[in-house]
Amino acid sequence: MTAVMQARGLSKRFGGLQAVKALDLDLYAGRLLGVIGPNGAGKSTAINLLTGHIRPTSGRVVVDGADLTGAKPWRVAHAGVARTFQIVKPFRGMTVLDNVTVAAMFTGQRHTVHASRQAAMETLDRVGLAGAARLSPTELSVADARRLELAKALALRPRVLLLDEVLAGLRPGEIDPALALIDSLRRDGLALMMVEHVIHAITAVADEVLVLHHGEVLTRGEPATVLSDERVIEAYLGSRFAKRAKEELR
Amino acid sequence: MSTVDAPAPPRTTTVVPAVAPWWRRSAPWVLLAAGTLGGIALQTQLYTAQERVVGTVFMFVALATAWNLIGGFTGYPWFGQVGFFGLGAYVTALCMYHLHLSFWLSLVLSGLVAGLFAAFVGVPLLRLKGHYFAIATLGVAEGLREVVLNLPRATGGGGGLTIPTLGPDAPTRWLGNDGFYILFLLIAAAVVAVALAVSRSRAGYALRAVNQDEEAAAAMGINTTRTKTLAFTLAATLTGVVGSAQAFRIQAIYPDPSFDTSITELAVIMVMIGGAGTVLGPILGAIAVQYMSEWLRENYTNAHTFILGALIIVTVVLLPQGFVNYLGDAVKTRRFSLLDNVRRYRL
Amino acid sequence: MTQFVQATLYGLLQGGLLALVAVGFSLVWGVMNVVNLAHGAFVLGGAYVALELHDALGLDPFVSMVPAAAVLFALGYLIQRYLVNLVVNAPIFITLILTFGLEMVLENLLRVWFTPDYQSIPTGYAQDSLRLPGDIRIPYGKLIAALLAVAVTVALVYFMRRTRTGLSILATGMDRGAARLMGVKARHVYALTFGIAAAMAGAAGAAEGAVRTFSPADARSFTLFSFVVAVLGGLGNMWGALYGGLVLGVVMSWGSQLLSGTMVNAVAFALLVVLLAVRPQGIAGKAFYASRVEV
Numbered sequence: 019m020t021a022v023m024q025a026r027g028l029s030k031r032f033g034g035l036q037a038v039k040a041l042d043l044d045l046y047a048g049r050l051l052g053v054i055g056p057n058g059a060g061k062s063t064a065i066n067l068l069t070g071h072i073r074p075t076s077g078r079v080v081v082d083g084a085d086l087t088g089a090k091p092w093r094v095a096h097a098g099v100a101r102t103f104q105i106v107k108p109f110r111g112m113t114v115l116d117n118v119t120v121a122a123m124f125t126g127q128r129h130t131v132h133a134s135r136q137a138a139m140e141t142l143d144r145v146g147l148a149g150a151a152r153l154s155p156t157e158l159s160v161a162d163a164r165r166l167e168l169a170k171a172l173a174l175r176p177r178v179l180l181l182d183e184v185l186a187g188l189r190p191g192e193i194d195p196a197l198a199l200i201d202s203l204r205r206d207g208l209a210l211m212m213v214e215h216v217i218h219a220i221t222a223v224a225d226e227v228l229v230l231h232h233g234e235v236l237t238r239g240e241p242a243t244v245l246s247d248e249r250v251i252e253a254y255l256g257s258r259f260a261k262r263a264k265e266e267l268r
Numbered sequence: 269m270s271t272v273d274a275p276a277p278p279r280t281t282t283v284v285p286a287v288a289p290w291w292r293r294s295a296p297w298v299l300l301a302a303g304t305l306g307g308i309a310l311q312t313q314l315y316t317a318q319e320r321v322v323g324t325v326f327m328f329v330a331l332a333t334a335w336n337l338i339g340g341f342t343g344y345p346w347f348g349q350v351g352f353f354g355l356g357a358y359v360t361a362l363c364m365y366h367l368h369l370s371f372w373l374s375l376v377l378s379g380l381v382a383g384l385f386a387a388f389v390g391v392p393l394l395r396l397k398g399h400y401f402a403i404a405t406l407g408v409a410e411g412l413r414e415v416v417l418n419l420p421r422a423t424g425g426g427g428g429l430t431i432p433t434l435g436p437d438a439p440t441r442w443l444g445n446d447g448f449y450i451l452f453l454l455i456a457a458a459v460v461a462v463a464l465a466v467s468r469s470r471a472g473y474a475l476r477a478v479n480q481d482e483e484a485a486a487a488m489g490i491n492t493t494r495t496k497t498l499a500f501t502l503a504a505t506l507t508g509v510v511g512s513a514q515a516f517r518i519q520a521i522y523p524d525p526s527f528d529t530s531i532t533e534l535a536v537i538m539v540m541i542g543g544a545g546t547v548l549g550p551i552l553g554a555i556a557v558q559y560m561s562e563w564l565r566e567n568y569t570n571a572h573t574f575i576l577g578a579l580i581i582v583t584v585v586l587l588p589q590g591f592v593n594y595l596g597d598a599v600k601t602r603r604f605s606l607l608d609n610v611r612r613y614r615l
Numbered sequence: 616m617t618q619f620v621q622a623t624l625y626g627l628l629q630g631g632l633l634a635l636v637a638v639g640f641s642l643v644w645g646v647m648n649v650v651n652l653a654h655g656a657f658v659l660g661g662a663y664v665a666l667e668l669h670d671a672l673g674l675d676p677f678v679s680m681v682p683a684a685a686v687l688f689a690l691g692y693l694i695q696r697y698l699v700n701l702v703v704n705a706p707i708f709i710t711l712i713l714t715f716g717l718e719m720v721l722e723n724l725l726r727v728w729f730t731p732d733y734q735s736i737p738t739g740y741a742q743d744s745l746r747l748p749g750d751i752r753i754p755y756g757k758l759i760a761a762l763l764a765v766a767v768t769v770a771l772v773y774f775m776r777r778t779r780t781g782l783s784i785l786a787t788g789m790d791r792g793a794a795r796l797m798g799v800k801a802r803h804v805y806a807l808t809f810g811i812a813a814a815m816a817g818a819a820g821a822a823e824g825a826v827r828t829f830s831p832a833d834a835r836s837f838t839l840f841s842f843v844v845a846v847l848g849g850l851g852n853m854w855g856a857l858y859g860g861l862v863l864g865v866v867m868s869w870g871s872q873l874l875s876g877t878m879v880n881a882v883a884f885a886l887l888v889v890l891l892a893v894r895p896q897g898i899a900g901k902a903f904y905a906s907r908v909e910v
Binding site for chain 1: 468469470473474476477479480481483484485486487488489490491492493545
């Protein structure tokens with residue numbers, strides 16, 4: 019199986035800070051890569067590097083064999099890569115329907131306004147927001163605002179979907195439906211990458227987990243193996259707490 | 269893991285069809301045609317002096333609507349519109365004075381030159397945001413004025429240039445007050461038609477998306493650079509055409525009035541008071557402000573700018589989002605209080 | 616060579632005064648993200664206060680910098696507290712238009728009260744020149760104006776950095792929400808900021824009145840020069856206005872030696888546009904302010 023999206027040696031330096039260092043990634047159709055790491059580990063920067071919102075200092079990004087290193091975000095979007103933002107970015111002055119219509123309209127092929135609105139309605143239906151089509155995004159709850167963010171990404175009809183903390187701010191009862199939706203996307207054959215803080219959510223859906231720490235890959239592999247890795251616990255909790263946690267586990 | 273999609277939470281709003289019925293979509297076009305015909309009918313009721321005043325109102329409808337494309341829809345504070353107005357005026361004057369081209373050809377050339385110049389300066393300028401874009405475009409306009417002022421051989425410098433409109437020297441005969449009334453009415457109608465078409469097209473969605481959040485718009489596949497540059501070029505082209513027509517109307521043109529910053533400022537005020545990002549707003553704003561300004565000038569000559577300034581202050585404090593947007597929100601939420609409105613942006 | 620030195624000295628003196636004209640504009644912009652189009656009218660207000668005090672009491676215009684600053688401070692405080700604060704959270708268009716309306720009102724008042732004619736404030740010494748070796752002359756008026764202007768600008772920088780009030784203004788400018796949590800009364804601080812800015816403009820106006828003629832129609836050009844100085848200096852750097860003023864003064868002075876007519880203004884604007892496109896944070900500013908999305 020060949021990867022839909024690949025990154026090789028992706029690095030970004032902001033002045034004296036090495037935000038991401040030599041990151042290798044492969045995203046496959048129908049598989050979900052979970053990316054975890056403590057605050058400031060470079061998770062969001064990694065997504066921004068993949069989508070062209072930040073130009074990498076070095077390294078390559080390839081989608082379907084086409085080199086998209088340093089390409090502008092809209093070219094990456096046209097290549098079939100959609101994303102969500104950690105801090106949701108709805109177009110506040112538009113209705114929920116118009117928000118999604120915009121996404122359905124500029125996929126790289128030409129779509130009429132009419133067709134885009136129909137497609138947007140279907141996408142809203144899929145994420146369970148059809149009833150809110152005429153509302154302003156400012157009237158949505160946190161969970162619905164995340165749904166809208168996801169709907170906008172899906173309306174692009176992507177083959178790769180990069181999710182930046184889509185579960186953040188959700189109540190416990192809202193997490194499972196959201197995970198069910200993500201799981202259904204994977205079964206549809208999307209190549210998924212999910213950056214997350216909620217670790218148990220990642221273990222539930224990820225096929226592979228990658229741990230970032232100080233911009234570098236700490237470890238990667240099966241969810242269960244990675245999460246029991248001492249270095250991962252140490253990265254999250256610091257060495258003293260990691261030792262105590264280990265003793266308690268014993 | 270469950271295999272069903274997330275269930276939709278219960279909603280109070282009903283699901284509406286994605287696309288409005290045809291009669292609602294064509295209503296603005298019918299209104300525009302009716303307005304244009306009404307303008308022609310109005311002409312029969314006006315004296316010559318009134319004709320000139322109303323013609324100027326049409327000119328500002330066109331300018332405000334053109335400004336709205338980049339300032340309202342796209343949200344870029346364009347404080348250099350008059351630069352393209354003056355550019356259009358001088359291209360027409362130069363073409364007619366030096367090259368003896370017909371006015372109609374000069375009109376087209378003025379639009380093209382203004383548009384090309386906008387496309388050229390737009391790429392670096394549109395990388396700037398907010399106040400920085402405002403100042404940079406203001407600088408371009410002031411710079412153009414200085415260039416025109418300091419090229420006396422071509423432009424006549426501060427002494428101005430008089431377009432020949434009579435006799436054998438005239439490439440096109442002056443159109444007369446009636447003719448210019450119709451010309452400005454048609455230009456205003458055409459500019460509004462362009463704005464209406466843009467507002468409802470893919471480009472309109474792209475512009476509004478760029479206005480709201482440029483980063484998100486780019487992630488949605490919108491080529492933000494191209495979108496902004498196109499809007500800027502279109503707005504400048506239309507402005508250049510208006511400047512061209514105005515130059516022919518007043519015949520004798522000088523650098524200072526052609527590049528008068530208060531033309532830009534009036535257009536901005538008209539759009540903001542009427543409602544930025546709407547098609548109707550700039551039209552209403554232009555009519556209200558220009559009519560008020562003329563009336564004050566006639567009746568309170570000395571305190572004219574004082575009263576106009578005070579009115580602008582009061583309107584901006586009470587209706588910061590503009591009349592049309594206020595009305596839209598108020599009808600939707602059934603809250604009409606202007607005091608509530610003041611609370612929106614108060615510290 | 617003499618001409619070059621003379622032009623440079625003139626430019627530096629002019630620039631020092633420009634710094635005081637612009638420093639309040641830059642302060643309001645940096646702290647509140649408000650571009651005050653009425654700033655030039657404030658400068659003229661200071662000039663007319665000095666003119667009135669000279670005609671009524673025979674006060675020297677440089678002495679009048681103090682009362683002019685006091686009058687303008689009160690005016691600025693009230694305008695911000697009861698007017699600009701009402702829309703300070705609105706998109707920048709709104710504050711631009713509000714201050715534009717304010718400028719129309721103030722300019723009209725000045726025209727009605729003081730006539731649209733050009734006026735000047737005579738002093739016994741301002742036209743006399745200090746002669747330096749090499750046939751270089753420096754008019755006393757320009758020298759005193761520039762020295763006082765630079766002194767006041769520097770004093771303002773120290774006031775902002777060293778006093779409780781100054782620091783609370785800077786803190787509010789950096790993060791209003793956080794400053795409020797620290798007990799800063801934002802409404803009062805904003806009004807104070809605007810008042811201080813107007814006071815600086817008033818003092819600059821009195822000094823300008825001593826060295827040149829002025830009329831209400833000059834309000835626009837004072838605002839525009841403040842714009843250019845603020846951008847050249849870069850926002851967020853309190854010394855910016857001083858750098859910006861000196862650079863602009865010298866460039867304009869050199870330009871007028873080399874170019875005919877008012878072409879020097881076109882060069883100044885071209886320089887401004889290129890600078891904005893290449894280095895939007897100004898010569899000395901911080902990138903943070905330029906990259907901030909303000910709309």
